[in-house]
Amino acid sequence: MRRPARTRPHAAQLGFALAFGLCLLAGPVLAQPAQPAQLEKALQTERKKADERKGAVQxxxxxxxxLTGKLGEIDARMKAAQIRIQKQEEALDVIRxxxxxxAEKFVQVREKREKSVRELRRLLELLWPINAQGMHEGARLADSWDAADRRxxxxxxxYGRARAMLEDVRRQEQLLSxxxxxxxxxxxxxxxxxxxINADKDALLKDKLAVGARINQVSTQRRDxxxxxxxxxxxxxxxxxxxxSQRxxxxxxxxxTLPWPVAGRVVTSFSPDGRPARRGIGIAxxxxxxxxxxxxxxxxHSDVxxxxxxxxxxxxxGNYYSLYAYLSDVSVETGQDVEKDELLGNAGYYPEAHGNGLYFELRFQQKPINPQQWLMPAQ
Known part of the structure; x- marks a missing residue:
């Protein structure tokens, strides 16, 4: 007898099986889930790290x-120095x-002295001939002695008044000098x-800049x-x-009791031993x-x-997986946690529905299971 010809697996189903197997074997993201004890240990480690970081932040x-307080102190000292500088500048302005x-009065006195000297010089120039004549005539004329003495x-x-005036001018000039x-x-x-004070102010400004730089450094460390x-x-x-999730x-x-992944009508049912084999369901x-x-x-996995x-x-x-295929667009990324009923994307063209649809699988430990036994009763 001739053996019946072996039916070849449906190409799409074979592709799904290979793709699913490759995804489950690809990389650490799809590694076996950690047990509760391992998760607890990892949590303790992360919490310890968090406590250390919080202590460092504190x-x-x-x-x-x-440092901010020190900066405030420097600002106060700079303000006080500025007040001292202002007072010194005010005092200097008064002195100037x-x-x-x-200086103006000195010029006036000097001019007065010069005027007095000029007047004295003219007086001496006037008196000297008179005095010389009187002395000469006094030697010859005894009867004019009284007149000469009066002169x-x-x-x-x-002369005494002139000397006194000159000395007075000199004293005033010395006093003003x-x-x-x-x-x-x-x-x-x-x-x-x-x-x-300016040197002190410059030093304070240098300290302020140094403290400010240190504050920026500390702030950067804190933010990191x-x-x-x-x-x-x-x-x-x-x-x-x-x-x-584990507990x-x-x-x-x-x-x-699981919700349906999409609203629609089942067009292909779970049939792993069928001809062709179907490891999931198709929904129009x-x-x-x-x-x-x-x-x-x-x-x-979230890719083409x-x-x-x-x-x-x-x-x-519990090592369960769900697969959603023939999406027109995707709203999630690999590694992302999703909630129940969270949007994953939108249905696209599904060949076996001859239009828009979704192919959906459930697997336990990589073995396909009938989704319709896990979903709520048919819509």
């Missing part, structure tokens, strides 16, 4: 606050005005004080550690999600119908597979 925050007033006394008094020298010394003192902390918190959140979201506890849909996750899980269009594969707790 120390850096305190350091930043201390006083100096200008005395001599008058001349002496005139001394006052001017004192004003100069005061000005020099104020200038020296201003130099000291805060970024690490946020990443750790995200890891903790993911580990918690996996732990909760409370048992996939096998939802048999016959309206154009662009939304495709949603049937359970909480993680995206382990040759001949299958865009495909999303989700890992669920």
């Amino acid at each position: 120390k850096l925050t305190e350091r930043e606050q201390a 005005k006083e100096e200008a007033r005395h 001599f006394q008058w001349n002496s008094a005139a 001394g006052e001017l020298a004192r004003q100069k010394e005061l000005e020099a003192q104020v200038d020296r004080q201003l130099t000291i 550690i805060e970024g690490e902390l946020q990443s750790i918190f995200k890891t903790i959140q993911q580990l918690n999600y996996q732990l909760v 409370n979201r048992k996939f096998d506890a939802f048999k016959a 849909t309206t154009q662009g119908a939304p495709v949603r996750s049937v359970f909480w899980g993680k995206v382990v 597979l040759r001949g299958l269009g865009k495909v999303v594969i989700l890992y669920h707790s």
Whole structure:
């Protein structure tokens, strides 16, 4: 007898099986899920890291606050120095005005002295011939002695007044010269004080710049550690999600109650031993119908597979997987956690529906299982 010809597997189904197997074997993303004890240990490690980072952030925050306080102290000292400088400048301005007033008065006195000297010179030029004539005539004429004596006394008094006036002018000039020298010394003192205060101000400004740079450095370190902390918190959140999924979201506890991935009509049924073999179900849909996750899980594949269009594969707790094929577009990325009923994409062209549709599989430990036994009763 001739053996019946072996029916060749349906090409699309074979492609799905190969694609699914390759996805499940590809990379650490699809590795076997961690057990609760491993997740607990990983959580403890991440929490310890989070506590260390929080401690570091706290120390850096305190350091930043201390530096900010120091910066405030420097600002206060700079403000005080500025007030001192302003007072010194005001004092210097008063001294300079006083100096200008005395210098003007000195010029006036000097002009007065020069005028007096000129008058005295003219007086001497006038008196000297008279005095010389009187002395000459006094030697020859005894009867004119009294007149000569009167002239001599008058001349002496005139000379005395001139000398007194000249001495008085000299004393005033010396007094003003001394006052001017004192004003100069005061000005020099104020200038020296201003130099000291400005040097102090420059030093404070240098300290302020140094402290400001240190604050920026500490702030950058704090922000970097805060970024690490946020990443750790995200890891903790993911580990918690996996732990909760392991403990409370048992996939096998939802048999016959899972929601349908898309609204539509079943056009191909699960038939792994059929001719051709079908390891999932095909659903005809309206154009662009939304495709949603049937359970909480993680995206382990979100990409185009040759001949299958865009495909999303989700890992669920207990080593269960769900597959969604022939999508027109995808809304999730590999590695992303998804909620139950979360949008994965939209249905595209499905050949066996001769129009828009979705091919859907469920697998346990990579072995296909009948989706219709896990989904809610037919719509």
